[in-house]
Amino acid sequence: MAIGNVTPDSFYAASRLRSTEAVVSWARQSLADGATLLDIGACSTRPGSIPASEEEEWSRLEPALRALRAALPEVQLSVDTFRPEIARRAIEQYGPLIINDVSGGCEAMYEVVRRARVPYIWTLRGDLELPARMPAMQDIDLILDPGFGFIGSTEADYECMRNLDRLRAYNRPVLVGVSRKSIVWRPLGLSPETCLEATQALQMYALAHGATILRTHDIKETAQIVRLFDRLNS
Numbered sequence: 331m332a333i334g335n336v337t338p339d340s341f342y343a344a345s346r347l348r349s350t351e352a353v354v355s356w357a358r359q360s361l362a363d364g365a366t367l368l369d370i371g372a373c374s375t376r377p378g379s380i381p382a383s384e385e386e387e388w389s390r391l392e393p394a395l396r397a398l399r400a401a402l403p404e405v406q407l408s409v410d411t412f413r414p415e416i417a418r419r420a421i422e423q424y425g426p427l428i429i430n431d432v433s434g435g436c437e438a439m440y441e442v443v444r445r446a447r448v449p450y451i452w453t454l455r456g457d458l459e460l461p462a463r464m465p466a467m468q469d470i471d472l473i474l475d476p477g478f479g480f481i482g483s484t485e486a487d488y489e490c491m492r493n494l495d496r497l498r499a500y501n502r503p504v505l506v507g508v509s510r511k512s513i514v515w516r517p518l519g520l521s522p523e524t525c526l527e528a529t530q531a532l533q534m535y536a537l538a539h540g541a542t543i544l545r546t547h548d549i550k551e552t553a554q555i556v557r558l559f560d561r562l563n564s
Contacts, residue, residue, distance in 0.1 A: 332360035364553025371410030507545035
């Protein structure tokens with residue numbers, strides 16, 4: 331899953347797409363490099379950021395979706411939003427889509443994806459014990475995301491990574507997004523711009539422990555480790 335942001339303040343500057351032309355170029359290059367899913371966000375959720383208003387988020391997102399649907403009508407798109415109304419508008423105008431909700435959701439969001447029958451990336455924020463929470467979600471097409479970067483601390487992120495195998499029990503796709511995040515660069519004294527190799531190490535670990543989707547800024551390099559992982563397990 332390729333990461334693209336139509337925001338001016340995403341934590342990794344290279345993921346910022348400042349025009350619809352840049353969005354389409356990013357999409358074409360990501361697909362050429364091996365992506366099968368494109369995730370587009372219009373409201374930064376990095377720690378300490380001030381979220382854009384709902385209308386500002388839509389004013390950024392809508393032209394990007396329109397351009398992508400015109401240029402690449404068959405591509406599988408994911409919309410990164412925590413707002414039910416943004417999700418509803420995106421699905422109605424540019425669906426079918428995946429909804430990627432880093433907040434963990436709310437009843438209004440669950441109802442949007444339930445009615446639209448679209449896949450929903452459910453961000454667990456480190457809570458891998460789901461039995462009590464699953465019954466209300468049984469009629470939603472869930473993709474489980476442990477929520478690295480939203481758990482609370484780097485050590486909590488690592489504790490969650492050590493227990494990633496637990497999500498295999500739920501027989502749902504598991505998305506892992508550690509690309510250039512603090513879980514990678516902070517323990518090594520690096521930065522988002524200098525931690526590609528370290529990101530790949532954690533992504534390979536995630537694949538070995540149940541990840542089925544890698545959400546990443548670096549498609550070409552990640553596609554290479556996926557091919558090696560598949561070769562090891564063929």
